[in-house]
Amino acid sequence: MMPQTTEMADKLDVLDRGSDGEQRSQPDVTAQSSKVSPLDVLKTDLPAGLVVFLVALPLCLGIALASGAPLFSGLIAGIVGGLVIPLISRAPLSVSGPAAGLAAIVFTGISALGSFSVFALAVVIAGVMQLVLGVLRAGGIAHYFPSSVIKGMLTAIGVLLILKQLPHAIGLDVEEFGAMSFQVGKENTFSLIARALEVIQPGAAIISVGCVALLVFWDKVPALKKLTWLPGPLVAVLGGTLANELFQRNYQTVALQSEHLVRLPSTDGAGGLLGALHLPDWSAITRADVWTLAVTLAVVASLETLLNLEAVDRIDPWRRKSPPNREMLAQGMGNLTSGLLGGLPITSVVVRSSAGVNAGGRTKAVALFHGLFLMLAVLFMAPLLTRIPLACLAAILLTTGYKLAKPKLFSDMYRLGWSQFTPFMVTVLAIVLTDLLKGVAIGLAVGLAFVLRESMSRVYEVSREGQLVTIRLNKEAFFFSRGKLVSLFEELPRDTHVILDAEAAPFVDHDVADAIRDFQSSAGLRNIQVEVRGLKLAPVAPG
Structure with missing residues (x-):
């Protein structure tokens, strides 16, 4: 048998789940080595x-x-x-x-x-x-x-x-x-x-x-x-x-x-x-x-x-x-x-x-x-x-x-x-x-649907203290998150102060940024003050 390295010897002691779902020991290290004898x-x-x-x-x-x-x-x-x-x-x-x-x-x-x-x-x-x-x-x-x-x-x-x-x-x-x-x-x-x-x-x-x-x-x-x-x-x-x-x-x-x-x-x-x-x-x-x-x-x-x-x-x-x-x-x-x-x-x-x-x-x-x-x-x-x-x-x-x-x-x-x-x-x-x-x-289409659902469900979290509403973006906000954010903006009550905190989001898609900018520009109609942190938005074009 070929000499065993310490790493390989350690692997022999570790149980691994095989393709059939059962626990089994790792095979002989000789076979694991790239140098298999004739x-x-x-x-x-x-x-x-x-x-x-x-x-x-x-x-x-x-x-x-x-x-x-x-x-x-x-x-x-x-x-x-x-x-x-x-x-x-x-x-x-x-x-x-x-x-x-x-x-x-x-x-x-x-x-x-x-x-x-x-x-x-x-x-x-x-x-x-x-x-x-x-x-x-x-x-x-x-x-x-x-x-x-x-x-x-x-x-x-x-x-x-x-x-x-x-x-x-x-x-x-x-x-x-x-x-x-x-x-x-x-x-x-x-x-x-x-x-x-x-x-x-x-x-x-x-x-x-x-x-x-x-x-x-x-x-x-x-x-x-x-x-x-x-x-x-x-x-x-x-x-x-x-x-x-x-x-x-x-x-x-x-x-x-x-x-x-x-x-x-x-x-x-x-x-x-x-x-x-x-x-x-x-x-x-x-x-x-x-x-x-x-x-x-x-x-x-x-x-x-x-x-x-x-x-x-x-x-x-x-x-x-x-x-x-x-x-x-x-x-x-x-x-x-x-x-x-x-x-x-x-x-x-x-x-x-x-x-x-x-x-x-x-x-x-x-x-x-x-x-x-x-x-x-x-x-x-x-x-x-x-x-x-x-x-x-x-x-x-x-x-x-x-x-x-x-x-x-x-x-x-x-x-x-x-x-x-x-x-x-x-x-x-x-x-x-x-x-x-x-x-x-x-199967891939269904798998992607679950990935999108998971991504959409945890993009942001909302906390309320009286008239203060804080919306924190926790991770990457891709375009498919736009719909839930827009729905959230529409449900916000009048006369509130909204802080949208994007400090923790490593990436905010252009479509999501546009939705935030649109909300910021129209929020005054409901007497909502919007404060955006950690995200630079393009100025609203004059009407």
Whole structure:
């Protein structure tokens, strides 16, 4: 083990509240150190990368299907997200790939532009725009989102994982594996669950229940948790696959057939993969609709990445912080590369990242390994991977979802008060009932409303002694405080002496100063004397 500094040793003794809301000790200091040995990487990040790969593979294909794009475009985006972005990014646990949140934009964009090759050109341009945003240091925008909204986003993703994976866990695989939107065609999240309950596949239910039980057991037994080279999710996949092989040999009535297993597009080695690429159509570079879509992709993908990056940092057991501007550069290079190869747009993805964290991942080597496994899978491993039941992958995501949305988290947020709980719950419900970006926007609006309400309620205080009324401004008086001040001025009785004390206010907005000046100029009509302290007002223009 590496030498421990006094500061690190002290941190080991401090209990910290994890992302799941439970008290837990800080992890081993070796992992917290930025200098992780190659042996540690092989013991923890390699198996975690394999777990992320197993989850990411059907997600890449499912998102491509949901986007109306070629299947290989989703795999290319996953490979680039694993092999290119980590080389530039300094985010320790973020894993990037095609994002379900962009599926609607991608679907509409391909239809509007007329071909996927023209769409790939828009992805290239969007990547260049993200590089520019990174150079301009625009990544700090995520810091302006309230923590209640970020926590709500994480919790909503957990809830969605549970709701979306339940049908796959019991054998209804009609919806793409990576779908995260509420409405999918004529179906929605809840109608699919109802359908699944009517057509339960016994084999899928047995495999998923067994895998969930194994994962829970693995987390509860300290000796098993120490086997960092053999994470529980990997054991679950192996166990679920072997179980289905046993069913096919001996119990055909419960065995899962190809429609319930991982499906890969057929390739004939590297040559077949190259032939399947949809390279950018550079002849369309002067089209205005291509640039319009590129701007949309750059803005939406950047915002989703920054929000996901903030969320992933919150589930990092070592509380490391990812530099957002550097991440913008990494994502820009990733989308530039993905577009050049005919891939989907890329963002940081909480589902993949949290799967890596839960599997014991410690560094960005997890993302690299997952990208490497994706590339090898496309080239050489298709026959083996198509034996994996979707039900055991659903079980991994079900347990991941539960860890992101434990019931205790809701009670913890409730104890923080309505100003935190309301934006949190609105964000959760809005994301579950719409999609990620719309839900975050709704949650942010509610969060800002509470911030404005709080700011307006404590801007000033009023004291009265006979005919003397003192109004003290306690903090910054922004324009949204003007209405309450004007109402206060109108309610003041006649024949009073008013002292408006702004000595303690570090900032008074121009609109608020105008309201004070208007009150000062009209107060004589009610025989009110006004004395203003700590604020220089422009003289009243002669009437």
